[in-house]
Amino acid sequence: AQKVTQAQTEISVVEKEDVTLDCVYETRDTTYYLFWYKQPPSGELVFLIRRNSFDEQNEISGRYSWNFQKSTSSFNFTITASQVVDSAVYFCALNSGIGETSGSRLTFGEGTQLTVNP
Amino acid sequence: DSGVTQTPKHLITATGQRVTLRCSPRSGDLSVYWYQQSLDQGLQFLIQYYNGEERAKGNILERFSAQQFPDLHSELNLSSLELGDSALYFCASSVETGGRHEQYFGPGTRLTVT
Numbered sequence: 001a002q003k004v005t006q007a008q009t010e011i012s013v014v015e016k017e018d019v020t021l022d023c024v025y026e027t028r029d030t031t032y033y034l035f036w037y038k039q040p041p042s043g044e045l046v047f048l049i050r051r052n053s054f055d056e057q058n059e060i061s062g063r064y065s066w067n068f069q070k071s072t073s074s075f076n077f078t079i080t081a082s083q084v085v086d087s088a089v090y091f092c093a094l095n096s097g098i099g100e101t102s103g104s105r106l107t108f109g110e111g112t113q114l115t116v117n118p
Numbered sequence: 119d120s121g122v123t124q125t126p127k128h129l130i131t132a133t134g135q136r137v138t139l140r141c142s143p144r145s146g147d148l149s150v151y152w153y154q155q156s157l158d159q160g161l162q163f164l165i166q167y168y169n170g171e172e173r174a175k176g177n178i179l180e181r182f183s184a185q186q187f188p189d190l191h192s193e194l195n196l197s198s199l200e201l202g203d204s205a206l207y208f209c210a211s212s213v214e215t216g217g218r219h220e221q222y223f224g225p226g227t228r229l230t231v232t
Contacts, residue, residue, distance in 0.1 A: 032217065033217045033218050035220065037223075043206065043225065043226055043228075044120070044223060044224075044225045044226065045208060045210075045223035045226075046120075046223075047120075047220050047221070047222060047223075050218070050220050052218065091161065095217035095218075096217055103166055103168075103173040103174025103175075103215065104149065104151075104166060104173070104174060104212070104215050104216055104217050104219070104221075105151070105163040105166060105174050105176055106151075106153075106161075106163060106210075106221060107163070108160060108161040108162075110160050111160070111161075
């Protein structure tokens with residue numbers, strides 16, 4: 001069975017603070033993919049990043065960075081110098097449908113509501 | 119804008135009724151997924167279609183069914199609706215099946231059952 005846990009239900013910060021959103025996952029598969037999605041107040045789900053289980057390199061994209069650690073089954077997301085527009089619910093997700101002919105499904109965490117105050 | 123379209127945006131209906139939600143995937147995407155988002159269950163995978171065939175099934179109720187048509191659009195049919203079916207229903211698409219392909223989500227259909 002697969003499981004994704006986002007222990008932080010809500011986080012509130014002041015603009016320009018750095019904030020880290022935690023994600024811990026469980027899977028028996030050796031090959032899998034991890035994702036982060038953003039759900040702003042408007043409701044749509046926006047894809048942010050995908051990570052392969054065999055690639056533990058950290059990634060930085062502008063103010064966003066991701067820390068993948070297989071040893072602790074964690075895939076944490078950091079926003080540097082947060083802005084009010086970053087306010088949203090952030091979801092971590094896992095997919096281990098690896099074959100090109102296999103089915104595929106995302107298992108989502110519960111989400112973390114991030115509020116950035118001016 | 120992800121390129122995935124869903125209609126209608128909002129739907130209000132009564133218990134016992136049947137509704138159809140429609141989804142058009144991004145141009146070129148062969149795989150379509152349906153998810154349900156509710157306060158008590160969170161975001162849950164319902165079903166996946168790939169090039170017209172069912173490929174994966176989640177915790178989809180027997181009262182719910184889906185299909186993908188030759189033009190690749192998909193419909194999710196919900197029947198004998200109950201109050202607990204009120205939720206946000208998302209459609210997503212990806213270029214192929216397989217876990218390495220990111221899924222792009224539509225804006226969702228908010229279903230309210232009264």
